[in-house]
Amino acid sequence: MDISDYGDITYEVEERIATIRLDRPQARNGYTLRMSDELEDALQRADRDEDVRVVILTGAGTDFCVGADLSGGGFDVSAGDETSGQDHWQEPAGRCSRTIHLMNTPVIAAIHGAAVGGGLTITLSCDFRLAATDSRFGLVFTRRGIYPEGASAWYLPRLVGMTRASDWMISGRIFDADEALASGLLTSVHAPHDVHRAARALAHDIRDTTAPVSVAVTRQMLARLAGEPSPFPAHEVDSQLIRDLPTNPDAIEGVRSFLDKRPPNFPGTVPHDLPSSLPWTDQPTRTST
Known part of the structure; x- marks a missing residue:
């Protein structure tokens, strides 16, 4: 895949920092199979590039990502490659979190607005999660009659402990940035207009000193x-x-x-x-x- 083929994300490298931006603001960056394909490709592209020292993962518009795009009335889980068999199919959010987990390059998630469902689970394998004070989070799977994905049942208890993970995942409730920070999910919280600046400052520090x-x-x-x-x-x-x-x-x-x-x-x-x-x-x- 070529960068020019990206339609649901954008990719740019400046000052040895790659910024990968979810770019469906009209749909509040609802997660799609195409976005999953492009994120996997872009993350691997950044990790292969010796000139890239840090990756920032963020979203365009008012929200980071509201989770799976349900505008079609259901879930698109087409495997694509039927020759591989259903047992080898990887769900879309997990492909992103698994790619980040396997990378050599550190990844900073810069979150604003809603980060719900897959919009939160894709960040759990990131090294840093910076959020805006207006951020809202939710692992809403039980409220949709579906199941946790993005390997979140593995990542989340390691980040916040089993008690808090059970609270958030079983209830499916929405929680704010202060609770997320106090629970250990977030690295730091910033004013909405400062979160991206803070992410770049952190990226510059890693680039220049490590x-x-x-x-x-x-x-x-x-x-x-x-x-x-x-x-x-x-x-x-x-x-x-x-x-x-x-x-x-x-x-x-x-x-x-x-x-x-x-x-x-x-x-x-x-x-x-x-x-x-x-x-x-x-x-x-x-x-x-």
């Missing part, structure tokens, strides 16, 4: 090790990584720049310089294209 390889490895460690039943698998990975620090060019530059009191210029690039000692190097790092 090492791409270190960020990618840290993302992978959090995604793959945080759910382990004990700390020992993480300790084994830590030990392999720390053992190699004396010859790691990024680590050497990090120390030198600190001592010289200057901004770092990390030489490592992703994926070329990812450590070979990572135990999941033979596992997928992104969804299939």
